[in-house]
Amino acid sequence: MAYDPADLKLPAWLLGLLDRVVRMHLPLTPRWRLGFTRPGIIFVAGLSGIWAAAFYSGNNLLYLCGAMLLSLMLAALLQGANLLRRLPMPVLPVLQAGETRVLHQTIPLPTPVVCSGVVAVTCAVGGELLHLSARCHGHELRWDARLRPDRRGLFVAREMLLSSAAPLGLFVLGCRRSVAIEVLVLPVPVAWLQADGSGDEAGGFSGDEWHDLRAYVAGDSPSRIHWRRAQGEPLSWAVKRFSAADERQVKARLRVDLRLPPGMQVSAFEQLIGQVWFWVKQHGGECDIPGSGQPAELIIGEDYFDLADAAQYQLALRTIAGATPAQQPPAGSDGLLLSLVEAD
Template identity: 30%
Template structure:
């Protein structure tokens, strides 16, 4: 029986959300009015109505005007609660901004801007994983913890109030259709990556070693100042000249995600995420190889976001 009730409530909620979605033309800026607000008694409101009915029956049965007067007074309070609850949300303008990308285990924030010509009290915003209350404040935010990496969407935001006495619930569903990313938690690898050049060598040692791509065979017309005199002393039959005296730059980095599963995959993604952030901070070029495909070498915030998004979907 409880399962059947939950299914019926879920279907009714979906129908209401679909019906209200047609009333809004913008998915980020909403204005609540009589055509987008729903009003219904709360659980306490139903008990309050039952009390009013009981007082009316007692008053008419025993012809007691005081009991009838009390019943009419409570009925007036109930009717006024309907008006105040509706008026608390009517005319409310809500602007929703997309959440910023974050890492697993950190907080996700959904910024809200609430505006009203008059004052409003005890307005609650909620969806599946978070809720917050706002009273006479223009800036607010929904916060929740990102549990798992991935690409998520927020389809519907619930805005409701039970002001002033908790007898009446006035609410609406806002069709957001927002997306946000949760990247793997950056974890420093146990072994340091090689950058292609041993940075621990002394500069004197680096300057004294000539790499093969810095030398070429001597040809007629080459300046004698560029001759490699030390090698010429050892091999006078094969003179060579220096092409460049600059040390080569570090090779671009290729980071790879092997086809793993479970805890091993999550550990690998976290380490690769850390390495991507480090390479971007060092302004080095980097690429990413995953089972889903490769991302070419590059750098910059846009390239970093593409790599992190690829990790989030692995």
């Protein structure tokens, strides 16, 4: 906040009192709440003084001043409410549990926003709160967020809490909006080695030009890591695939048995799903570039997905995110089987 009564060097007790009032939010309707910023409290206190003087004196010029300031407040509230009511909802990217995803999304708006402002948005997703920030100005809306969900799931945010002090920075208007924003949170990928997977690439080096990237797996040679794209945690690193290695690849198929044996903990099931996601990342490419990886098929339970197909890749991600233990064995008969159930 650019202007703050703290700048007036007010005594600490008064600032403490202001902060207490700042924390209060008056319910206007079941969905709307009104709070004050520190300058807003000073504004309202001054306004109350003016009205008291006007009522006492009957001085109509004081009435006029009071009416002007009160209407300034009402107009600001109306504009703020309008902004919150009409704010377009964000399109959230696919998230991964335990991973921080930084969101910078700029959306051009067909009609300009009523006023410039910053809106703080909070939504509950699977028992966690996601915090986003929207900067609106003219024909542009920019979403900024650092999203770090902890739990896997296919969630739908039904309600969003929006709050903003726009346009004057005097009042904080809060609003609950019913929405239906689907949030896809994939599991933490669990690295696992397989015979025809990434492990065989770790040792040898053939060919001199890479043509593709895959996810990093523990044990990969550091010389194959694409260091320019290596940011954040190792699981998000990319490893170069060379043509020679690619030639040896065959169309991969993974069958996932979603049955959870009695007595086994759910964490084992989560591990299994993490392994599936790991496999999909390896064979399906980056989650933002579906279908860019090698040809692969995934069978989860009774559902079949061709990961080379963008739409099916998306559906596969949804299925992985929302997977729950099943009763039936997986469809199909060949390919690599990933299961918690002991073989008969």
